[in-house]
Amino acid sequence: MSIDEAFATAEQVTRSEARNFYYGIRLLPVRKRQGLCALYALARRIDDIGDEQAPLEQKRAALSLVRKELSDIDSATDPVLAAVAETARRFPVPLDAFDELIDGVEMDLAGASYETFDDLRIYCRCVAGSIGRLCLSIFGNGTDPRAPQFADQLGIALQQTNILRDIREDLLLGRVYLPRAELDEFGVRLQLDDEGTLHDPDARLATYIGFAAERAQHWYELGLRLLPELDHRSAACCAAMSGIYHHLLVRIQANPTVVYDRRMSLPAHEKGRVALTALAKAVLPV
Incomplete structure (x- = not known):
């Protein structure tokens, strides 16, 4: 398989699986789009290992295999890994961020729970801050040395949105990401009623x-x-990707009960509008 075919495979994964992110990724020039699709495709593979219906030890073995493959990625023949290897040659990709992502997935496999927000923040940094820093390696850092910190913080913001959106779905899977100390402070007991809706009488x-x-x-x-x-195109991409999640957060904040009985999402036309707005605000040069 040629490197162009490897990138095409990664982009197909991204186009079909990144229901929110691809609206932003497609705003990038070709080489950056290829690179970000490669990184997303591998991140998606890691995340899917944690979510698939398989024995726990099989999942752990699969994650260990990915770690091993990353340690010798220049020898990879798998198309997604080959695309990531080529991306790492073109851009300063922090490949250890994938190890952090694997750490976060392993927290899920261990059934980790979070007593405080500081505990949850560590998890968010592993599964989402890592993605922010990977994206930044494609976008370019700019001049502020705090750019990696900003990317990390934006990833944590997106993951908090995911957690609030998916309270019900996570509970169905036996997962609770909301900090226990905060739930106790607010007198919240997470449970579903007879219709499978989050129970919140008070x-x-x-x-x-x-x-x-x-x-x-x-x-x-x-x-x-x-x-x-x-740069303009990278800012448009980043604004589009984060803007879709930010729109979700605004809706949840306005009406928290919207997450009680379904997994909330924005319609395609609204996602497209967010991407176009980001593109317009970036004032792309001709």
Whole structure:
């Protein structure tokens, strides 16, 4: 398989699986788009290992294999890994960020729970801050030495949005990411009613979600400091990807009960509008 075919495989994975991110990725020039698709495709593979229906030891073995493959990635023949290897030759990709992502998936496999937000932040940094730093290696750092920190913070903001959006679905899988100390403080007991909807007779969960959403907004403010450090096309891509999740957060904050009985998402036309707005604001040169 040629390197062009390897990149085509990674882009096909991204186009079919990155329901939110691809709206932004397609705004990039070819080489950056190829690179980001390669990184996404591998990140998706790692994430899917954690979510697949398979014995626990099989999942752990699969993650160990990915770690081994990453340690000798220049010899890879798998198309996605070959595309990542070529991307790492073209851009300063921090390949150890994939190890952090694997660490986060292993936390899920271990059934980790989080007592405080500081504990949860460590998990978010592994599974999402790592992605922010991988993306930054494709975008370019700009001049502010804090750019990797901004990328990390933006990833954490997106992961907090995911957690609030998926409270019900995660509970069905036996996972609770919301910090236990905070749930206790707000008097929240996470459970489903007979219809499979989050049970919240006293609106305590709604109050908590409002609190957590406000905190996530602050993380967006921190992370979006990255945009002025990026070139026009990269800023448009980053704004589109983060903007879709930010729109989800705004809706959740306005009406927390929207996550009680379904997995909330934006319609395709609204995602497209966010991407076009990001592109327009970037004022692309001709």
